[in-house]
Amino acid sequence: MTTRTSTLLAPQGRWWGPLGKDERLWFALVVAWALAMYVMMQFVWPAVGEEQIVFDSYKVDPKVFQQLTDDYIAAHQTGTLLNIPIVDAPPGDVYLLGERFRFRPLLNLKQGQTYRFLISSVDVQHGFSVQPDNFNLQVVPGYVTAVTLTPKEAGTYQIVCNEYCGPGHHLMLGRIEVTP
Amino acid sequence: MSERGEVADERPDDPIPWQQALTDDVFLLMMAGLVVPTLFYIVWGLLELANVKIFTP
Structure with missing residues (x-):
């Protein structure tokens, strides 16, 4: 034993x-x-x-995504705020680019319409956090995060970068304005 | 006496099972500790990344 x-x-x-x-x-x-x-x-x-959150991921060249975002902004821009373009987004695909240290464009959406957000980064990893809702996604260079959203309530929502991306990280904000 | 003890007593001449050989050797355990996470975290993750579709607008 x-x-x-x-x-x-x-x-x-x-x-x-x-x-x-x-x-x-x-x-x-x-x-x-x-x-x-x-x-x-x-x-x-x-x-x-x-x-x-249900989302899809796709590979993309960051420069191609930047060009697609620029084209999207050029097609739908209605103004600027602090040199950041404001876009009246039609229902469907919405391009949103994260770059140190801002999100562009700022988005005007309609309540009840459905949008497919296509989010990516041109430089480093960022976070996409919609406030005051508890909604979080990663924004990774070289990849598109695609998520379909339907705003149910009108109001102003902030997008906060919640992934440390550099010395201006705490200033990195975006905005979604939802109107009835 | 536990079930384990009985088995060990009844077959003292049997070869050492691989589970015991692994658990008794700290270097084999260390190798297992490296190989298993490498397979399940790194290789699996790389396979997932390789299968991400290309974005088409």
Whole structure:
């Protein structure tokens, strides 16, 4: 019989054995619970809940995305604020570019209309956080984050960069104006 | 006596199972600690990134 005089010493001989009944039960419970959580997070909450954000990711050349954003701004610009273009966005695709240390363009949206936000960065990783709603996405250079949104309430929403991007990070804001 | 103890006593001449060999050797354990996260975090992540579609406006 294997005897151990200290828990710090390696046991001698062949000590490994198959799992006992209680261990098998706990293992089965853990696996079942993990599977249940996976199904809830992957399939159930995205379908029935409003908390979990459903988005797509695509690869893109940052310069191409910058050009697409410039074209979008040129087509729909209605003004500027602090040298940042303001755009009256028609329903459909909305281009939003994160760059140190601003989001452009500033967006005017209509309540109840559906928009597909196409968000990317030209330099470093930024965050896209809509305030006062609790809505957060990563903005990664080289990738487009596409998310479909339908503003339900009119008002002014701020976009805050919540991923540290450099010395002006705390000044990096955007704006979404939703009108009835 | 536990179930484990009984098994160990009944078959003292059996070869050491791989689970015991792994657990008894700290360097094998360290290798497992490097290989498993590499596969599940890095390789899996790279595969996911490789499968991201190209953006078309």
